[in-house]
Amino acid sequence: MPIFKKDKKQKISSSKSEDNPLQLINNCEIGEGTKIWNFVNLYECEIGSNSMVGCFCEIQKGVKIGDRTRIQSHSFICDLVEIGNDCFVGHGVMFINDVYPPQPDRSEWKSTVVEDGVSIGSNATILPVRIGRNAIIGAGAVVTKDVPEGAVVAGNPASFLRYHNGSKGE
Numbered sequence: 001m002p003i004f005k006k007d008k009k010q011k012i013s014s015s016k017s018e019d020n021p022l023q024l025i026n027n028c029e030i031g032e033g034t035k036i037w038n039f040v041n042l043y044e045c046e047i048g049s050n051s052m053v054g055c056f057c058e059i060q061k062g063v064k065i066g067d068r069t070r071i072q073s074h075s076f077i078c079d080l081v082e083i084g085n086d087c088f089v090g091h092g093v094m095f096i097n098d099v100y101p102p103q104p105d106r107s108e109w110k111s112t113v114v115e116d117g118v119s120i121g122s123n124a125t126i127l128p129v130r131i132g133r134n135a136i137i138g139a140g141a142v143v144t145k146d147v148p149e150g151a152v153v154a155g156n157p158a159s160f161l162r163y164h165n166g167s168k169g170e
Contacts, residue, residue, distance in 0.1 A: 031067065045077075048085065066116065080111040080128075087114055090122035090139065097128055115149070136164055 031049030044061040054073035066085035074092040097109040110128030121139030131147045138154025
């Protein structure tokens with residue numbers, strides 16, 4: 001059972017308290033019906049309605065997550081990431097907003113956009129890219145380039161495998 005469930009959209013300035021020491025939620029907007037499990041850190045992010053954030057996740061400042069999107073446990077979503085509606089982010093997915101060498105200057109960081117309906121397999125690593133609608137990212141993939149709408153990609157580095165049924169290019 002989730003430790004935190006929103007019944008209506010609300011801005012939360014801070015939720016860490018004696019009643020709930022297992023979460024740290026600071027200055028977030030969380031939509032109606034969204035469930036947030038224990039052991040999460042959420043900082044100045046927006047999460048849509050009827051979404052879910054699994055345990056041991058960190059979602060940083062400026063992240064926007066759409067409606068009906070599921071973020072599974074142990075995932076890390078850094079600043080400058082936008083995830084659309086009806087997406088699935090598997091266990092242990094890592095988003096990265098800077099490229100080698102790491103840049104302490106935020107103006108050097110790059111954004112990532114995950115469009116609606118995308119499914120990202122467990123332990124994938126997503127560099128600053130755009131992932132098109134309804135794309136599928138295989139488990140363990142390292143995504144270094146933009147992914148077209150409806151594409152299936154996998155591997156390290158991720159490479160195009162095919163378009164899935166009902167998608168553009170099929």
